[in-house]
Amino acid sequence: MSSEFPEYNPQLLELIKLFMVHNPCGDQNPNAPCMVNGACYKSFPKPFREETAISDDAYACTRRHNTGHTYTVNEKQVDNQWVVCYCPYLTWKYRCHINVESIVSVEAVKYIYKYVYKGHDRATMQFGRCIDEVKRETRPEGPPSCRNFPRPSNRSPHLRRLLTIF
Numbered sequence: 492m493s494s495e496f497p498e499y500n501p502q503l504l505e506l507i508k509l510f511m512v513h514n515p516c517g518d519q520n521p522n523a524p525c526m527v528n529g530a531c532y533k534s535f536p537k538p539f540r541e542e543t544a545i546s547d548d549a550y551a552c553t554r555r556h557n558t559g560h561t562y563t564v565n566e567k568q569v570d571n572q573w574v575v576c577y578c579p580y581l582t583w584k585y586r587c588h589i590n591v592e593s594i595v596s597v598e599a600v601k602y603i604y605k606y607v608y609k610g611h612d613r614a615t616m617q618f619g620r621c622i623d624e625v626k627r628e629t630r631p632e633g634p635p636s637c638r639n640f641p642r643p644s645n646r647s648p649h650l651r652r653l654l655t656i657f
């Protein structure tokens with residue numbers, strides 16, 4: 492895993508610039524969606540580091556050399572402080588944004604268990620008809636029990652049999 496621009500590999504460098512750079516925020520873009528109370532909630536730009544270290548919460552703080560090199564990404568100047576941690580092989584193979592984290596704690600088991608069993612993202616969709624469920628349920632026609640009870644004039648044969656039983 493790495494959090495630096497791969498200057499040794501021009502093709503991988505282009506992929507990292509395309510997929511693995513945090514959109515500049517802070518002073519360069521104070522209205523970025525990641526800005527909360529004047530600071531990036533993902534802590535970008537990350538500080539330069541000579542060596543990878545383990546934080547108090549057991550996450551790896553990866554090495555970020557201050558090479559003095561900057562790159563233009565989305566019309567902003569960025570350096571290694573803006574690179575999202577990545578795995579060169581995964582980025583090369585799948586050519587998309589894949590954030591890689593290293594956790595060296597038993598807490599990782601809890602995280603993985605929760606992540607695996609949370610289920611995939613879902614949404615309720617209906618094709619062909621659009622019913623406003625909120626409007627349908629909040630009509631001012633009285634309580635649902637009175638509103639939905641069949642009236643004598645529009646009873647179906649099935650309902651007539653049902654009402655006879657009661």
Ligand SMILES: [Zn+2]
Nearest residue numbers: 516525531535
């Ligand atoms: Zn940010």
